[in-house]
Amino acid sequence: MTQELTLSTITQNIEKQIKKGDVDGRQYTLLAASKTQSVEKIQHAINAGITTFGENKVQEAETKWPALKSQNPGVRLHLIGPLQSNKADQALDIFDVIQTLDRPKLAETLAKAMIKKQKRPDCYIQINTGKESQKSGIMPEAADEFIIYCRDELTLPISGLMCIPPVNQPPAPHFAYLKQLADKHQLSELSMGMSNDYLEALRMGATCIRLGRALFGARKE
Numbered sequence: 001m002t003q004e005l006t007l008s009t010i011t012q013n014i015e016k017q018i019k020k021g022d023v024d025g026r027q028y029t030l031l032a033a034s035k036t037q038s039v040e041k042i043q044h045a046i047n048a049g050i051t052t053f054g055e056n057k058v059q060e061a062e063t064k065w066p067a068l069k070s071q072n073p074g075v076r077l078h079l080i081g082p083l084q085s086n087k088a089d090q091a092l093d094i095f096d097v098i099q100t101l102d103r104p105k106l107a108e109t110l111a112k113a114m115i116k117k118q119k120r121p122d123c124y125i126q127i128n129t130g131k132e133s134q135k136s137g138i139m140p141e142a143a144d145e146f147i148i149y150c151r152d153e154l155t156l157p158i159s160g161l162m163c164i165p166p167v168n169q170p171p172a173p174h175f176a177y178l179k180q181l182a183d184k185h186q187l188s189e190l191s192m193g194m195s196n197d198y199l200e201a202l203r204m205g206a207t208c209i210r211l212g213r214a215l216f217g218a219r220k221e
């Protein structure tokens with residue numbers, strides 16, 4: 001059960017930070033990023049105590065999660081990869097949280113799908129903090145307007161923000177920006193921090209850290 005060992009190491013690292021006073025007593029969610037991982041590996045992680053998972057693709061989630069969810073009723077699944085508008089209905093069927101709302105067309109489609117499906121999972125808005133052309137997320141200069149549009153005009157259940165900082169830059173300025181933007185709009189959830197920088201993200205206000213390699217080992221992608 002190497003996963004249990006890894007999980008306890010991670011939890012201990014976080015506990016140490018909390019004791020040092022670097023992280024306030026806030027509740028945080030440890031999300032296991034389970035893309036490419038098998039149902040068996042995911043079940044091991046659930047047995048080790050992980051209750052929140054993230055998948056990047058609707059289709060992959062549909063092949064793995066109906067069975068996992070029916071066997072593990074308390075487990076929650078977040079969408080952490082880009083969502084195509086034509087998959088909005090399916091996304092509402094399988095995900096408990098959608099972290100990657102990032103453009104007006106998708107927001108409009110989701111708003112309609114939520115009415116049709118009578119399902120309103122929490123949504124986070126993904127911000128492209130590094131303004132990277134290959135990455136999804138709304139650009140920072142359009143973020144204020146988009147947050148207000150989603151929440152006030154479309155009345156979507158927006159509860160937080162999410163970002164994936166550029167790989168070749170220190171993440172701290174990106175985390176600080178996301179925190180500031182969330183505070184400005186009174187959004188309580190901040191999904192930031194991955195295997196390499198989760199402690200820093202927690203220090204800077206993360207409420208959800210997304211861990212892949214730290215939990216499951218290197219992916220063969």
Ligand SMILES: *Cc1c(COP(=O)(O)O)cnc(C)c1O
Nearest residue numbers: 033080194195210211212213214
């Ligand atoms: C894969 C992935 C992660 C986990 O990344 P690691 O570096 O393996 O911890 C986190 N967030 C998103 C959006 C991902 O796609």
